[in-house]
Amino acid sequence: MAQLDLEIRSLRKRYGGFTAVDDVSLQVGQGQFVCLLGPSGCGKTTTLRCIAGLEEPDDGEILIGGRQVTHDPPWQRDIAMMFQDFALFPHMSIARQVGFGLEMLKRPKAEIRKRVAEVLAAFEIGGLAERRPASLSGGQRQRVALARAMITEPRILLLDEPIGALDYSLRETVMLELKQVQRRSGISFIWVTHDQNEAFSLGDLVVVMNHARIEQQGTPQEILQRPRTPFVAGFVQGNNVFRGRYTAAGAGHARVGAYLLPAGGPPPAEGAEASFSIRAELLRFNPPADWPNRLAARCLTVEYFGSIRRYILQGPDGALLKLDQFGAEPATIGVGEETVLGWRAADAVLHA
Amino acid sequence: MSTIPLRSPRAYLLALPAAAWMLTAVVAPTLLILWVSFWGGRAFSTASPLTTQNYERFLSNATYLQLVLDSLKQAALLMLLCGVLGYCIAYFLSMKLRNPRWRTALLLAFIIPFWTSALIRAIAWVPFLGVNGVINQALLWLGLADQPVEVFLYSRTGISMAQLSLYTLMASGPVMYMLAQIPPALREAAMTLKAPPLVVFWRVVFPLTLPGVVIGQVLVFLNVMADFATVATIGGNKIALLANLVLNFYEGSQIRAAAVVAVLLMLCMLAGVAAALRVVDIRRLGA
Amino acid sequence: MHWKTRQRLVTWALGTLTIGFLLYQWLPILTLAVLSFSGPTGGTTFPMNGVSLHWYRELWAASFIGDFKPPLWRSFLLALACSGVTCVLSVASAQAMRARFAGHNAFFFLLLLGLMAPGLLVGFGFALLARLLGMEPAWNTTAFIVHVSWTLPFGFLTMLAVFNRFDVKLEEAALTLGANRFVAFRRITLPIVLPGVIGAALFGFSLSYDEFARSMFTTGPDNTLPLAVLAQLDQQLTPELYAIGTATTLTSLLVILLTTTVLWLSRRRAAAR
Numbered sequence: 001m002a003q004l005d006l007e008i009r010s011l012r013k014r015y016g017g018f019t020a021v022d023d024v025s026l027q028v029g030q031g032q033f034v035c036l037l038g039p040s041g042c043g044k045t046t047t048l049r050c051i052a053g054l055e056e057p058d059d060g061e062i063l064i065g066g067r068q069v070t071h072d073p074p075w076q077r078d079i080a081m082m083f084q085d086f087a088l089f090p091h092m093s094i095a096r097q098v099g100f101g102l103e104m105l106k107r108p109k110a111e112i113r114k115r116v117a118e119v120l121a122a123f124e125i126g127g128l129a130e131r132r133p134a135s136l137s138g139g140q141r142q143r144v145a146l147a148r149a150m151i152t153e154p155r156i157l158l159l160d161e162p163i164g165a166l167d168y169s170l171r172e173t174v175m176l177e178l179k180q181v182q183r184r185s186g187i188s189f190i191w192v193t194h195d196q197n198e199a200f201s202l203g204d205l206v207v208v209m210n211h212a213r214i215e216q217q218g219t220p221q222e223i224l225q226r227p228r229t230p231f232v233a234g235f236v237q238g239n240n241v242f243r244g245r246y247t248a249a250g251a252g253h254a255r256v257g258a259y260l261l262p263a264g265g266p267p268p269a270e271g272a273e274a275s276f277s278i279r280a281e282l283l284r285f286n287p288p289a290d291w292p293n294r295l296a297a298r299c300l301t302v303e304y305f306g307s308i309r310r311y312i313l314q315g316p317d318g319a320l321l322k323l324d325q326f327g328a329e330p331a332t333i334g335v336g337e338e339t340v341l342g343w344r345a346a347d348a349v350l351h352a
Numbered sequence: 353m354s355t356i357p358l359r360s361p362r363a364y365l366l367a368l369p370a371a372a373w374m375l376t377a378v379v380a381p382t383l384l385i386l387w388v389s390f391w392g393g394r395a396f397s398t399a400s401p402l403t404t405q406n407y408e409r410f411l412s413n414a415t416y417l418q419l420v421l422d423s424l425k426q427a428a429l430l431m432l433l434c435g436v437l438g439y440c441i442a443y444f445l446s447m448k449l450r451n452p453r454w455r456t457a458l459l460l461a462f463i464i465p466f467w468t469s470a471l472i473r474a475i476a477w478v479p480f481l482g483v484n485g486v487i488n489q490a491l492l493w494l495g496l497a498d499q500p501v502e503v504f505l506y507s508r509t510g511i512s513m514a515q516l517s518l519y520t521l522m523a524s525g526p527v528m529y530m531l532a533q534i535p536p537a538l539r540e541a542a543m544t545l546k547a548p549p550l551v552v553f554w555r556v557v558f559p560l561t562l563p564g565v566v567i568g569q570v571l572v573f574l575n576v577m578a579d580f581a582t583v584a585t586i587g588g589n590k591i592a593l594l595a596n597l598v599l600n601f602y603e604g605s606q607i608r609a610a611a612v613v614a615v616l617l618m619l620c621m622l623a624g625v626a627a628a629l630r631v632v633d634i635r636r637l638g639a
Numbered sequence: 640m641h642w643k644t645r646q647r648l649v650t651w652a653l654g655t656l657t658i659g660f661l662l663y664q665w666l667p668i669l670t671l672a673v674l675s676f677s678g679p680t681g682g683t684t685f686p687m688n689g690v691s692l693h694w695y696r697e698l699w700a701a702s703f704i705g706d707f708k709p710p711l712w713r714s715f716l717l718a719l720a721c722s723g724v725t726c727v728l729s730v731a732s733a734q735a736m737r738a739r740f741a742g743h744n745a746f747f748f749l750l751l752l753g754l755m756a757p758g759l760l761v762g763f764g765f766a767l768l769a770r771l772l773g774m775e776p777a778w779n780t781t782a783f784i785v786h787v788s789w790t791l792p793f794g795f796l797t798m799l800a801v802f803n804r805f806d807v808k809l810e811e812a813a814l815t816l817g818a819n820r821f822v823a824f825r826r827i828t829l830p831i832v833l834p835g836v837i838g839a840a841l842f843g844f845s846l847s848y849d850e851f852a853r854s855m856f857t858t859g860p861d862n863t864l865p866l867a868v869l870a871q872l873d874q875q876l877t878p879e880l881y882a883i884g885t886a887t888t889l890t891s892l893l894v895i896l897l898t899t900t901v902l903w904l905s906r907r908r909a910a911a912r
Binding site: 358370380472621 | 685891
């Protein structure tokens with residue numbers, strides 16, 4: 001088996017009575033792009049800081065490149081980090097700043113100068129070498145921060161909301177560039193974000209966290225299509241979540257409330273509270289007669305996003321539902337109209 | 353839009369009383385000292401002829417020149433001591449002390465004496481330093497000395513000890529302010545770039561607090577140069593520095609000589625401030 | 640050595656230094672306070688020869704040393720006047736700074752000058768000016784003018800800091816609700832910056848009350864309290880001086896404590912409402 005770049009074993013971190021990270025385990029193979037996704041306060045940043053060595057975990061182990069580093073300080077770990085506001089040193093020129101890591105590794109001066117010039121050129125910021133951070137734009141600062149972190153070619157680059165400080169219009173280009181930089185360098189990226197668009201478009205592996213724990217980890221497709229918990233289903237966009245009593249229905253099927261669905265995984269106890277989700281694009285207006293799941297609803301509003309059209313509907317029990325159609329198709333119903341919608345049993349996903 | 357619009361002419365009206373007050377009470381007197389220092393003759397009159405004789409007389413006196421040198425030396429010593437001690441205290445209070453309650457308590461403990469009279473605080477050193485003073489009694493009791501040491505009261509050592517307690521916080525305060533301005537992420541960034549703590553301090557923290565260090569040094573310098581009360585209280589009449597000379601000449605009705613010393617004192621201070629401004633731009637501190 | 644051990648050692652060393660200096664700063668003041676309660680046969684140093692209020696009684700009766708009560712009264716009045724003027728002028732000048740009028744930088748430095756200029760020089764210079772203008776120096780004229788030039792910059796900087804943190808949108812809200820500028824200032828701005836104003840007043844009072852370098856040249860025959868202390872010190876250091884030092888230090892601490900408590904309580908009550 002190939003060497004893992006990073007392995008975390010049941011990591012725990014408490015602040016007084018508050019548990020910030022609880023039993024988090026994670027394996028990152030070589031050159032992987034991992035996104036830690038979750039709402040603020042979910043423990044993703046604390047996890048990242050434990051990997052960096054900026055926080056000391058109370059329990060658990062961290063291995064970087066197979067080496068035990070749980071209690072090593074940051075300067076003895078094979079990592080680099082990009083901070084939320086970039087944390088550029090205001091008193092150093094860009095060249096000095098970018099060369100700082102090599103200077104700390106006590107490389108010869110001539111080599112540092114050469115490498116800095118190369119890296120600045122590679123990131124297209126060669127012209128800024130003698131400038132101070134205060135005179136740079138947000139995009140330029142981001143490049144400097146990245147150059148500074150990557151020049152020592154660490155095994156892992158940790159990124160704490162690295163594009164959160166950028167203008168919205170810049171983000172997409174920067175994301176694409178970062179993804180390419182990551183592929184070319186072969187360095188593993190651990191990227192912390194609360195923005196699911198970032199996580200799903202960048203990550204090879206997405207780790208969804210909530211209340212100090214990992215809710216689910218997997219590829220973007222796995223997480224979007226098969227949310228494992230009601231939290232994940234609710235947190236990622238485009239899911240309708242239903243709750244009800246669980247009853248077995250035979251032939252690999254089950255019911256939650258009145259709705260039929262596949263009985264995946266270890267089944268909950270008969271009669272217990274359970275939940276499942278169905279993606280908005282899998283709902284249909286006026287479903288074929290053989291679809292088992294259907295309900296009456298009234299259209300509250302229609303949102304048009306170009307590629308999709310989203311209907312917000314209200315079911316008979318007052319719950320809100322969303323239904324997506326391709327934006328290119330004409331609108332099916334209008335605001336205020338009553339309709340029936342339904343879905344196939346196989347498309348629903350039972351939560352653990 | 354606010355209760356006072358930008359560039360409102362009413363601002364001049366609001367600023368005028370304070371400006372007039374400061375011009376009358378600070379600027380005019382200072383310029384007057386400069387003028388009087390060039391007055392010839394004996395009468396206190398604006399009609400006095402201008403001359404450089406007052407300066408020549410002062411500068412040809414070796415005792416006085418030695419006094420200028422002594423004052424500068426005293427200031428340099430205090431700048432060094434207060435600077436180092438003040439920096440350590442600022443660093444401990446803002447970086448090492450994590451518990452906010454303890455920090456507030458310690459800060460208060462430092463600031464409270466600052467609110468009390470400097471004169472009283474100088475006097476408080478007298479029972480400490482005398483031949484029968486607390487320090488000597490402690491030394492005898494501990495067996496560190498077999499007879500009272502006389503170097504404390506009426507000596508430069510005693511003056512320096514009292515001034516150290518009076519002025520260290522002036523060196524500490526601006527550094528504390530600058531330390532609080534440094535985002536923790538900067539130190540963390542340096543650590544993740546493989547810098548061990550000492551290097552983080554020298555390459556990141558210290559350079560960023562440099563403006564605070566310089567301001568503190570200026571404050572200590574100005575205060576030591578102008579301090580006559582501590583010198584008079586603890587030095588008795590045996591020791592005088594430049595500031596005491598102004599008072600002595602004034603009380604001896606040698607107005608012109610007092611003005612000359614005052615001008616020299618001002619020049620020393622201006623040179624000190626100018627040197628400091630070369631290192632940091634004070635106006636940038638607020639930004 | 641392990642890096643954590645080294646870190647801990649540095650912390651301990653710095654902590655010891657800090658606590659050590661704190662003691663160094665406080666011990667003389669505490670010693671002064673303790674010695675002020677020494678017995679009738681006690682001197683200006685240990686041993687105390689008993690504990691008594693003897694020196695406070697002596698101070699009040701003024702049997703041996705000069706009477707401190709009139710200078711105390713003068714110092715109090717002078718400080719009160721300085722406090723009032725500082726309040727008004729510092730609010731006015733900080734409000735003026737908000738308009739960023741042409742020359743506001745020069746104005747700022749002019750006020751800063753009052754902070755940087757040593758009292759010795761300001762006092763001496765103003766004494767010369769007064770003599771030139773034929774003014775007789777007195778505690779309630781010349782000394783008052785010079786004192787305010789010392790207390791005003793502190794009040795000004797306090798108010799400047801307060802206005803920096805002040806949210807202009809609150810005033811804008813008042814103005815859009817139909818208040819004119821004067822009403823908006825009085826009803827919205829002033830109540831919000833009030834703690835700062837009180838801070839400026841406290842600065843004004845205590846700085847003037849303790850001031851002696853400026854007073855020295857500008858007070859004339861009727862002394863203020865610090866000058867009376869200095870004059871007595873010039874003759875002889877007596878335990879009465881300890882008593883007066885202790886009494887004034889305690890008084891000013893009490894005033895600060897009282898003001899901050901009242902401020903804190905009123906803010907808490909406002910928050911609870």
